Amino acid sequence: MAYIVNKTDGSQLVKIFDGTVDNSTSLYLFGKSYSGYGEYLNEDLVRLLENSASTASPVAPLRGELWFDTNTNQLKVYDGSVFKPTGGAKSQSSSPTGSVAGDLWVDSDDEQLYFRTTSDTWQLIGPQYTKLQQLSGWKVETINALNDSVGSGRIISSMYNGNTRIAILSAGSFTPASIPTGFPYVYAGITLNNSLGASFAGTTTTASNIDISSTSNVSASVIAGGNIMRKDIAQTIAGVLTVSADTGMRIGAANDLQLSVSGIDATMANVTQDGDLKLQVNWGGSTITPIKIDAANARVGIFTTSPTVPLEVTGNVKIVGNLEITGEYNASSSVISTYDDAFIKLNNGNSETDAGMIVETSDTDDARMFYDISENYWSAGENASYSQIIRLADAVTDGNANKEKVLKTTAAGNVKVTSLTLGAVGTNISTSSTSDLNVPTTGQLAESIKRWGSNYIAIDGSIGSPTGNSIAGARYVETTAPTSGQGSNGDLWFVRET
Secondary structure (H helix, E strand, C coil): CCEEEECCCCCEEEEECCCCEECCCCCCEECCCCCCHHHHHHHHHHHHHHCCCECCCCCCCCCCCEEEECCCCEEEEECCCCEEECCCEEEECCCCCCCCCCCEEEECCCCEEEEECCCCCEEEEECCCCCCCCCCEEEEEEECECCCCCCCCEEEEEEEECCEEEEEEECCCECECCCCCCCCCECCEEEECCCCCCCCCCCCCHHHCCCCCCCCCCCCCCCCHHHCCCCCCCCCCCCCCCCCCCCCEEECCCCCEEEEEECCEEEEEECCCCCCEEEEEEECCEEEEEEEEECCCCEEEECCCCCCCCEEECCCCCCCCCCCCCCCCCCCCCCCCCCCCCCCCCCCCCCCCCEEEEECCCCCCCEEEEEECCCCEEEEEECCEEEECCCHHHCECECCCCCCCCECCCCCCCCECCCCCCCCCCCCCCHHHHHCCCCCCHHHHHHHHHEECCEECCECCECCCCCCCCCCCCEEEECCCCCCCCCCCCCEEEECCC
């Protein structure tokens, strides 16, 4: 007949048939008339004695089942999902695994006690220092004072670091009966170990106020309060004020002005946005500003506090050396620039190149007058068309021998050319042209020969025909014009000046 094995809560665990053994749990469970049950039964008893001691947890544990974890030498209980330590402090070098809130762990390396928090972290209980760090932190102690009655020791709090007492906190002042190292006298408050040269860094209640009634220093290292520089009033120091930090000095309620050093470079800066920087002097009893840096407009004014361009100078400027300008020169107060120097030299000290003057126009390349180095003469023109500027020395008096040259007269007023062509024939030469200084054309001379008075000379008695002169006559040169009775057909009569 089969057995039905129930758990403590009454629920069925397993049904075991006659002559069989069940191993669905950590123990062997036997059915009726199972032969050879003795070995399994004894092993079950051993498992119970050992609490299933092993490196691996039981494979089919029941809730509440115990298991001794030989990896951590810790007794654990199965909560229905995992095995958890049953409690008690665990001493090992690393934090235990599978721990629950409230578990204790002693760090065997640092000799410190921890407890497991509800947030699954280990919280140090103490001591606050490790084994290697030795005694560090506050320790409440009792020491005897000199001349105290026996057993009436003084309660103090000692601050240790690496097992060395750094300071003593005491409610009263006294001389220790057995002097601790560095504490020949204990003051009310905090007393520092005088053998360490210990000192406070920061602000303390007593350091907030300094007695400045005396200027007599106790020693070279203990300075009287009267020799300490104050910041609430104006003071004068005897000696040089040196700031060894590269960060320098800060001046102003908002630290606006800063003096600093970077490497070998020194900087004076107004770090407030759009804050100006001024250099002022006392000039004859009046404060003037020779230099102002206008931060809002990024401008510098020299002897002007309202610069309108990046650099504006009010007054004369003297430059000893070269002035190099990248951009344009503009004399805003006048359309004419004047110079006191007798000469203006261009392209000084540079490689030889064309140089001169450019006047901006609407034409290509504007209008220019420049020295052409390839031709070695001055040129001028506009719209990218230039020609030589003629000097008096370049002109010639003999145009026949020097063709394509500009002409000039000789000292006597004469000029010589190979030929001369006028633009028009010109009007007829008449008897009234005797005072005319213009040069006649060949056409005018030919016409005057053909004419007599206002008509052409008759050809074979035919008056008015311009086709030829077939009648040859006499030639007369007189100072007066001929009368109607003088001359014959074909005669020429020249009237000359008297």
